[in-house]
Amino acid sequence: xxxxxxxxxxxxxxxxxxxxxxxxxxxxxxxxxxxxxxxxxxxxxxxxxxxxxxxxxxxxxxxxxxxxxxxxxxxxxxxxxxxxxxxxxxxxxxxxxxxxxxxxxxxxxxxxxxxxxxxxxxxxxxxxxxxxxxxxxxxxxxxxxxxxxxxxxxxxxxxxxxxxxxxxxxxxxxxxxxxxxxxxxxxxxxxxxxxxxxxxxxxxxxxxxxxxxxxxxxxxxxxxxxxxxxxxxxxxxxxxxxxxxxxxxxxxxxxxxxxxxxxxxxxxxxxxxxxxxxxxxxxxxxxxxxxxxxxxxxxxxxxxxxxxxxxxxxxxxxxxxxxxxxxxxxxxxxxxxxxxxxxxxxxxxxxxxxxxxxxxxxxxxxxxxxxxxxxxxxxxxxxxxxxxxxxxxxxxxxxxxxxxxxxx
Numbered sequence: 135x136x137x138x139x140x141x142x143x144x145x146x147x148x149x150x151x152x153x154x155x156x157x158x159x160x161x162x163x164x165x166x167x168x169x170x171x172x173x174x175x176x177x178x179x180x181x182x183x184x185x186x187x188x189x190x191x192x193x194x195x196x197x198x199x200x201x202x203x204x205x206x207x208x209x210x211x212x213x214x215x216x217x218x219x220x221x222x223x224x225x226x227x228x229x230x231x232x233x234x235x236x237x238x239x240x241x242x243x244x245x246x247x248x249x250x251x252x253x254x255x256x257x258x259x260x261x262x263x264x265x266x267x268x269x270x271x272x273x274x275x276x277x278x279x280x281x282x283x284x285x286x287x288x289x290x291x292x293x294x295x296x297x298x299x300x301x302x303x304x305x306x307x308x309x310x311x312x313x314x315x316x317x318x319x320x321x322x323x324x325x326x327x328x329x330x331x332x333x334x335x336x337x338x339x340x341x342x343x344x345x346x347x348x349x350x351x352x353x354x355x356x357x358x359x360x361x362x363x364x365x366x367x368x369x370x371x372x373x374x375x376x377x378x379x380x381x382x383x384x385x386x387x388x389x390x391x392x393x394x395x396x397x398x399x400x401x402x403x404x405x406x407x408x409x410x411x412x413x414x415x416x417x418x419x420x421x422x423x424x425x426x427x428x429x430x431x432x433x434x435x436x437x438x439x440x441x442x443x444x445x446x447x448x449x450x451x452x453x454x455x456x457x458x459x460x461x462x463x464x465x466x467x468x469x470x471x472x473x474x475x476x477x478x479x480x481x482x483x484x485x486x487x488x489x490x491x492x493x494x495x496x497x498x499x500x501x502x503x504x505x506x507x508x509x510x511x512x513x514x515x516x517x518x519x520x521x522x523x524x525x526x527x528x529x530x531x532x533x534x535x536x537x538x539x540x541x542x
Contacts (some may be wrong), residue, residue, distance in 0.1 A: 176533025
């Protein structure tokens with residue numbers, strides 16, 4: 135069963151929460167982070183992307199960057215921008231985007247659970263990305279980034295969290311510049327804390343990493359060299375499966391591997407029913423349908439029988455596309471390493487696909503029907519991993535609102 139515990143969060147003063155809260159470190163480049171933090175000395179980007187306070191020529195993976203993060207974190211605490219909770223608590227974190235609400239529970243999860251498969255994974259990690267977070271956690275002494283976990287919906291947890299939201303006032307409630315509302319409640323009642331921990335221990339057999347594989351893997355490796363009890367746990371926000379929204383994660387390719395648009399369509403027609411779309415961009419309406427944009431035209435592609443299997447990986451649309459288009463027609467064998475392919479998160483819209491093709495940067499774009507949460511669970515339960523860039527979760531949790539220090 136899953137081990138989830140309360141923790142003494144490092145968090146901002148209420149009146150500074152909106153200034154502190156920042157987008158996750160891994161969705162911003164250094165230059166984007168510098169622009170976003172400009173004029174805001176309280177932005178948590180000074181800690182998660184601390185290279186913004188160093189010369190532009192600085193290697194972002196140098197010790198100087200991690201030491202700067204440690205220095206900036208200490209300064210935030212000294213200036214009383216951030217303070218440490220006096221007792222271990224849980225936190226309820228609600229996000230509202232475009233009128234849709236989802237509510238998670240923030241606590242710390244066990245590194246032992248991660249290593250023993252109680253926390254299930256569905257992606258491979260890259261050593262260089264792990265090492266970056268290992269260095270950041272080890273030198274700063276803080277887990278600044280949330281691991282986004284999912285669990286199969288549980289009525290007892292729904293009831294506990296729902297009642298707390300209805301009867302208590304939030305400690306933070308603000309709408310960020312991108313229009314997403316962030317609301318946080320602190321659960322500091324000992325009986326309620328114990329009830330929440332007990333539900334996980336007795337009724338939740340496992341949790342699933344939705345987003346944050348590198349952060350989780352890095353925390354586990356830090357534990358190998360740091361002996362504090364705090365290093366045995368990592369910062370997580372856990373969401374029930376019935377509240378999660380997975381967006382499409384689309385693809386763009388640089389060339390057609392020597393094919394003309396006309397011959398490419400002809401080759402595609404062997405594995406797909408190809409239809410020209412006469413009105414607007416095409417967003418797939420169901421599994422095994424795809425949109426293709428090239429040469430100023432949108433096409434609807436419908437996979438023919440035999441292009442997919444019914445096993446957890448073979449049924450995924452990203453697999454169908456890889457096997458029948460990228461590998462067979464375009465010669466793209468490994469989406470992780472091939473520089474001819476790039477990925478566009480669904481939050482950017484189909485307009486971004488058109489822009490990148492129309493600019494001449496890319497030759498074609500593919501819109502994909504989103505992976506379902508049940509597909510994610512099935513793959514993780516089977517011990518398999520998804521193809522790269524299969525899921526895009528929105529809205530994103532903000533860094534800086536709740537941080538886990540590993541010094542105790």
